[in-house]
Amino acid sequence: MKAFSAYKNPALAVDLVVFGYHEKTLSVLLLNRNEEPFKDRWTLPGAFLQMEESFQQLCSRILQTKLGMDNVYLEQLYSFDAPDRDPRGRVISVAHYALINPKKFAVAAGKMANDVQWFPVKKIPALGFDHKEIFTKALQRLQAKIQYFPVGFQLLDEMFTMSELHELYECILGVEIDRRNFSRKILDAEYVINTGIKREGSQNRRPELFKFNKKLKQNNFQLNIS
Amino acid sequence: MKAFSAYKNPALAVDLVVFGYHEKTLSVLLLNRNEEPFKDRWTLPGAFLQMEESFQQLCSRILQTKLGMDNVYLEQLYSFDAPDRDPRGRVISVAHYALINPKKFAVAAGKMANDVQWFPVKKIPALGFDHKEIFTKALQRLQAKIQYFPVGFQLLDEMFTMSELHELYECILGVEIDRRNFSRKILDAEYVINTGIKREGSQNRRPELFKFNKKLKQNNFQLNIS
DNA sequence: TTTCTTTGTGTCAAATTAACACAAACAAAA
DNA sequence: TTTTGTTTGTGTTAATTTGACACAAAGAAA
Structure with a gap:
């Protein structure tokens, strides 16, 4: 480590934007800090990177x-x-975002913070640090990504109905989507994933919403519609 | 800085993927290291982050x-x-990529490295560290971004011909693009930028290649076609 | 002025989207 | 088990977008 001895390094942290979907609302998990700086302010959960640790870890x-x-x-x-x-x-701060199903995890305040709470993305309070900026970027990324890649199922149960998926998309994108065309796109996409070939029918091909790639197929992706 | 005294921080560096376009070839700038580790190996240019420095700086x-x-x-x-x-x-390493016009800068070896050289992206040698991975990610990003945002002009002179732009796109994307449809898309896009309205004509609207947004207009973007 | 090259528009068939009618499948209630 | 309503998926059609290519105008070179 000689080579570095001349440098005083900035600290490295990770902040997390944890998205959850519950009762037709997209929310983000915030911590109420119980120490300075920004004591009693809401912030994103985060921590400092240890020497041997990867971002994932x-x-x-x-x-x-x-x-x-x-x-x-x-x-x-x-x-x-x-x-x-x-x-x-x-x-x-190397920010990351996570998608979880709130039902699976009973959110409980950890040791550090005195309060943990879900906030709908439309009602985010003032945040400490530059966390508002981080949150905004995460939301934009999620909105962009969901349109060409099937992130978003992680926000639902293993089994979900078409309506639930439809609502999730409308909620995240903040627009109305025709229920029937949406359904067709999802089913077409699922078909392509499972068979590798396009679904036939007179004109019922809608390959726009998802552009599934082969990697996904390798990863054994499964879209479960009850 | 008390709060951090318990932590030993990993070092923070930036590595740069510098793209240049010259003689119908997309290239990347590499340094030949003259010290360990990876002495005499090609690597991306990079440096450690100083305490008060931003990534940009x-x-x-x-x-x-x-x-x-x-x-x-x-x-x-x-x-x-x-x-x-x-x-x-x-x-x-917080990797960044840059787009430059090689004609504007006479590449000269700096103090650290003993050699600086352009390598066509199709002929990248073995690289030190994980720089091959960084390079690959940068190229993918550039390819993806150029399809919906007008990065890429930075690789050309202030004035350039339609052919040059066309060649640049074919080169970066590695596909053939119909010259005439490409031309129409560019001109349509330019028109939208300058006037804010679509260009009329019987069926000559091709708003797909670029989705220019208003921010660009604010930034005084200019597409100069000689 | 002629000839060659570059550049832009017209046109048309194929693909895609958006909007909505309708029917099948399912669930709840009677 | 029948009725009734809700959910879900397919059919259809018009408008939009793409891709392929003919052709013409504008420039540059001879």
């Missing part, structure tokens, strides 16, 4: 110790570097 | 000191965290 650690969750969909979002983003000093 | 510093460039298009790519990616110890 750190995310799991945050989810487990602070929120009691594991095995969730996770994706790296962006790294935030504003020099003044943390009043304690220089901290780079 | 660090990128500029790398471009200026190692490559003699400034004022280039720059975008954050992804953060790489494999614990063993640097044999010297734990180093997180």
Whole structure:
């Protein structure tokens, strides 16, 4: 480590935007900090990166110790570097976002925070640090991604109805989607995944909403419609 | 900074994938390292983040000191965290990519490296660290982004012909594009940018290749076709 | 002025989307 | 078990978009 001795490194943290879907509402999990800075303010859950730890591991650690969750969909979002983003000093945050099904995890306040709570994405309070910016970027990413990749099933139970999926999409994208055309797109996509070939029918091909790729098929992706 | 005293932080670096377009070829700038680790191997240019420095500033510093460039298009790519990616110890790399016009900058070896050279993206040699992975991700990002956002002009002169732009797109995407339909899309897009309304004509609307948004207009974007 | 090259528009068939009628499947109630 | 309503999926059609290519206008070179 000689090579680094001349450097004083900024601290490295991960902040998590945890999305959950419940009662037709997309929500985000926030912690009420019980210590300075931003004591009693809502913030995203986060923690500092340990020397030997990967981002994945750190995310799991945050989810487990602070929120009691594991095995969730996770994706790296962006790294935030504003020099003044943390009043304690220089901290780079490599933000990630997670998609979970709130029913599976009873959210309980961990040791650090005095309160953990779901907030609908339309009613996010003032956040500490630059977490509002992180949240906004995460929501935009989710909205963009759901249109070409089947993230979003992680927000529902293993089995879900077409209506539930339809509502989820309308909710996340904030637009109305024709129920029947949506249904057709999902079924077409599922068919392609399972068989590798397009579904025939007079004109019933709607390959736009999802552009499933082969990787997904390899990953044994399953769209369960009850 | 008391709060951090318990932590030993991983080092933070930025690695740059600098794209240039020259003689109908998309290339990447590589440095031949003249010190361990990976002495005499090709790598992406990079440097460690100083305490008060933003990513932007660090990128500029790398471009200026190692490559003699400034004022280039720059975008954050992804953060790489494999614990063993640097044999010297734990180093997180927040990779960025840049688009430049090679004609504007005479590439000269800086102090650190003993050689700087353009490599066509189809002929990248074995790279040190995990830089092959970073390069691959950058190329994929560029290919994806160019299809809905007008990055890519930065690779050409201020004035360029339609043929040049057309070639650039074919080169980056690695596919053939009909010259005439391409031309129409570009001109339609330019028209929308300048006037805010669609270009009329019997069926000559091709709004797919670029989805220019208003932000671009605000940024005074100009597509100069000689 | 002629000839060649570059560039842009017209046209048309195929593919895709959006909107909505209708029918089958399912569930709840009687 | 029948009735009644709700959910879900397919059919159909018009409008939009794409892709392929003919052809013409504009420039550049000879």
